[in-house]
Amino acid sequence: MAFLEVKNLEITYTIGSGSLKAVDGVSFSLEKGQSLGVVGESGCGKTTIAKGLMQLLPKNGSITGGSIKIDGKEMVGLSREAMRRMRLKEIAMISQSAMNALNPVYTIGDQLVEGIMAHSSLGRKEALRRAVEVFEMVGLEEKRLKSYPHQLSGGMKQRAVIALALTLNPPLIIADEPTTALDVVVQDRILHRILKIQKEINSSMIFITHDISVVSEICEYIMVMYGGKVMEMAKTDDFFRHPYHPYSLGLQNAFPIITEEMEELISIPGSPPNLQNVLPGCRFQERCPFAEQRCRDEEPGFAEPEPGLLTACHFPERVEEFREKAAHRDTWETVRKRLIEEMKEGAAHG
Ligand SMILES: Nc1ncnc2c1ncn2[C@@H]1O[C@H](COP(=O)(O)OP(=O)(O)OP(=O)(O)O)[C@@H](O)[C@H]1O
Ligand code: SF4
């Protein structure tokens, strides 16, 4: 069994009298030391997966199905206290927003030392020694331990959050857009720091981002999500050499890897589906240039056109044609026009 096994995970939010399934039957596994990049546009469920794994969902969110096993141990249904004990020590999250992770009224050093003492058997002196060590690992000077969060720059704050998360060498690290708020040079430096530490402590890492080019640099596996579901999953090298799913083809146009020749950016027209009101069939049908009646009638299961590569599309055998067409702006323009027509019709009827 893999170190992390997620099976058929379902996470639901209640809103008023309704509900939406933000994560809908997601399965993946990860071995010790491996890294998985989770990508997809805003609202596809990436952060919800992260919070579900940490069991830090907001009050209106809950795990409504499936299983999460870490080292063979079932996490779903664990008591809050048991889960609290696991955090930081077994599973740590570097969140989307550094500001929220740090308490403004305590120095960074105090927060680190308290965190270490609460989750380990170390005394204050040893905890302080460990805090100095992790500060060094993330490239912060020891004197910064005495600073309050507001006295640090955005980059320093993010490094402090990383120090806080990695202080007890957690075997599973979840990084949710860990550098989005920072400028590109700082982003790059911090990403490489996270990676170096992850390799040093041989942790498994889930790296969440909307930018697939980052995943191409740092993750061994990639999982593409759309509307709460997995569209494609593969080894990163295979995925970037020959993606299968039409949504992946669209994403690769929108976030091309910078190669010698600068490729043209083509965005996917339209926006992700409203999860409170999902249509039957394929979740990508409205924006897919290749959608047919079957896509509207029947939800695609996973096909495995290559060993270890899963794609949730009815037509994996047509991939050559899809790749060729998806590279042209006109293909997506047709979708744009169709969506505009449908919107006009909707407005006329409603
Ligand atoms: N507390 C909440 N209550 C109700 N719905 C929520 C809540 N949090 C998230 N959602 C909904 O769940 C879906 C998934 O949201 P999530 O934050 O997981 O997306 P994401 O992929 O992380 O997006 P982003 O790239 O913008 O961070 C969205 O439709 C979102 O509106
Ligand atoms: S199943 Fe149909 S709508 Fe969905 S991605 Fe494949 S071709 Fe497009």
Ligand SMILES: [Mg+2]
């Ligand atoms: Mg998010």
